[in-house]
Amino acid sequence: MELTVYEEIVRIAIVSPKSRLDAFAAPELRERLETLLAGTNRLVIDLSAVPFIDSAGMAVLVSAMKRARQAGGDVRLVWPTDDAARRILYLTKFDRVFVMADTVEAATKEF
Amino acid sequence: MELTVYEEIVRIAIVSPKSRLDAFAAPELRERLETLLAGTNRLVIDLSAVPFIDSAGMAVLVSAMKRARQAGGDVRLVWPTDDAARRILYLTKFDRVFVMADTVEAATKEF
């Protein structure tokens, strides 16, 4: 019997920042994401514990997403728990550009 | 059969402030405690949720305690959860002047 066994391993990196994602903190996150994106093109950024995101933080999300998509992958976001932070993602239409999920499990499923 | 039935009702007022107990907030707490002390001389002040107490807040505790003891009662305190706030009560020896308890139940027991 001739038989081909094939195994595919999908690596999904999951990042959960816990503090303010503002213009001061953004460069550190950018660096961490770039390191991860050197090893995988599928990334979940779990924003659930992030209390504040400004446009510099949002820019880091977009640039990671662009890089991941170029490499055939994607960046998915887990919604912030903070209601005001969620509203800003609606306002800027980020929720239409990113695949959004309510939990990390939901984000990784069928990635 | 001669029989004396006697019932004693001990009223203990329990107050749980939730915000900063500082010089700005102190007068409002003082007023609330004075109203309560017009109705009972046993008071439990539950500091467990108080994130910050300054000396003006502490002065309110002492004056309530003095008034309650004068009337034959007492003021008992439930420890703040915040460790730094607890340390200040040690530092000022408030934990020796007040009967301290870890929970409201412990404070009301055998009052």
Next chain:
Amino acid sequence: MSECDTLHLDMPASLRYLNVVSASIAAFLERCGTPVDHTTIYNTQLAVQEACTNIVRHAYAENAAGRISVCLTLLRMPPRLRVELSDTGRPFDPCAVELPDLDEVQIGGYGLFLIQSLMDEVSYDFQPGCNRLCMVKRLTSDE
């Protein structure tokens, strides 16, 4: 409480300490005598943070030693917070900038859009050596 409850904050034009501006706004509003909901506080913090970031990155692009002055004033009837930012960097009128096309996601370029969307009044005034951005936020619910 007086009509002119005013707080000044003067700080290095560095991204590092912008969190102090946010913290001051929240603390000031917490004690302003009107209940202010979380979203209103957040939106004010965000708009002011965006404006400060622009001052650091653009107005002071060539001046690392610049400073930002933040003036918070409570206005009454109806209750409003006025935030005035001053800097001595390059003059620039934020009201003249085109807003981003939200259907084309982009890296950056959302700052002025957020300021204009989240604040109720935005005005700009340039005097030689001093740029002044004035933003007013009504302290009623943003829900």
Next chain:
Amino acid sequence: MSECDTLHLDMPASLRYLNVVSASIAAFLERCGTPVDHTTIYNTQLAVQEACTNIVRHAYAENAAGRISVCLTLLRMPPRLRVELSDTGRPFDPCAVELPDLDEVQIGGYGLFLIQSLMDEVSYDFQPGCNRLCMVKRLTSDE
């Protein structure tokens, strides 16, 4: 980060907004580049709040329109926070006051004791029209 990271806060001498001083201290220390434990932040906030309360209640006892100026500076090697409070009220040297007898509980009178217990250096300087209280706190653990 420069040697002279300095933040100024200028506010009405009112008890209402003392929470802004606390919030600014916490936010400033959060970003100062050294990890600072919660107790150190709390103790600094408390000492400064006591000093500000005294300015409102005593230095400006006869002047409801007075202002307090708070200057926060990071010092290096070892990391320390310097807090300088200035007011234009009645002069008064806190270092000259007797500390309370802790075995006799009292209503009030703990403010200066807390300042002196919790800060590492306290000094006072009076120039005509300006009182300046300078407090320094080492940013190592208070545990």
